[in-house]
Amino acid sequence: PKVLQHGAHRVGKRTDVEMATWRGYGMGQFIHWGVYSLFGGELNGNYYNGAAEWIRSWKDMPNGVYDSAYKQFNPSSFDATQWAKMAKQMGVRYVTFTTKHHDGFCLWPSKYTDYTIANSPCKKDIVKQVVDAYTKEGIDVYLYFSIMDWHNPDWRYDLKTKEDSVAFERFKLFTKKQLTELLQQYPQTKGLWFDGTWDNSWKKSGAFTDTLEQYLKTLHPGLIIGSRFRADEFGNRHVDATGVLMGDYEQGWERKIPKTYADVHGNDWDCVMTIPENGWGYQKKWLGHWKTTNEILEMTAQCVSLGGNFVLNFGPKPDGTFRPEEVEIAKEAGEWMKINNAAIYNCEYAGWEKQDWGYYTKKTNENKVYMIVFNVPVSRSLKVKPSKNTLVDKAYLLTAPGKTLSLEKLDYDASFIQLPSAQYKQPFVIVLETKEGGEKSDEQKAKT
């Protein structure tokens, strides 16, 4: 088989401390904010039926209207410290913030284009204020950057002519310069979240993406970059021609969650999710269903139970404040996380057979498995079937460690935990302290 020059340079998960920290986050926040927020998905009383941050591409957007809108961007109530405090209270441990979306507007004073916050009424370095405020609250910051840039005349969807290639060479250099200034101006950044990399122009630039990623990681050791950035020399994205993930984690779980552990193929991964059905930037009208706090908590538990993180998106209004629904969700999720975050932070896939009552998570490097219970059966009997060679030594509610719960043994490898009769109005956590024992697993048998 062909030897890849620009495919993955590592097989399997990263083993360094920065990635171990990323792996243990559990819950994160995404923030989409920019010129598109001014429109909120609406123009002259008509609602755009796509994602609000894509409104520039709407057929009903008259030429020039979007590109001059930045002259109105003046968020009078923007306060990054308030944003960071809301995030801290929610319990998120990392945030991904839009520095430049597909529209090309830069929320930092880039030296390489005039289409930036410096030439808007706002003038503040928004990126700096967000990076500083979240870092101060102890929340790690990742910077979202769209490669596709609708405002830059050198952007190309494909490379068909010599002129295309000459323009796109300029564009690639522009991209490298902007990424360099982001890492140099905001060195607290832990990683870059790339988007807008699906077009042929980028897929034909595999060698460049490889060189650029290596350059960025040399410039900023430990930098974390997901699988949405690279292309190999055959134009494959996420996974190279030999089937190996190109990136420090699988970045394809956008508005979808893996069903089983097999779906994650042993990679690190996170899921980025909207509160409404679709749409990342502020939308004046949320169409269809938007997720309740319990749905969001269940998605968080589901992701952590499959070895990933869950990242929830917020779309601030043009004035810099959040919608009341988003503030409420952050508050309610935070109240739950305050009590139950032991089952979310620094946890991983437990490898136990999933049961109907909810999700297992395992504390990394500890003999502790958590049951995050969403569905109490009418019998109040929760079935527990540990993985092979694992026994439950003790069980108790996370909120009542002194009251051991009894396990009624069923057959040789399963038990029932009988729940105390109570009104269970919130998802809750049971702690299982485990020890080795019981039937050996195949690999344990092989070792002896």
Ligand SMILES: COc1ccc([C@@H]2N[C@@H](C)[C@@H](O)[C@H]2O)cc1
């Ligand atoms: C072609 O489908 C999409 C869908 C969403 C996106 C962008 N990724 C999300 C994280 C948002 O930034 C959205 O605009 C891009 C292309």
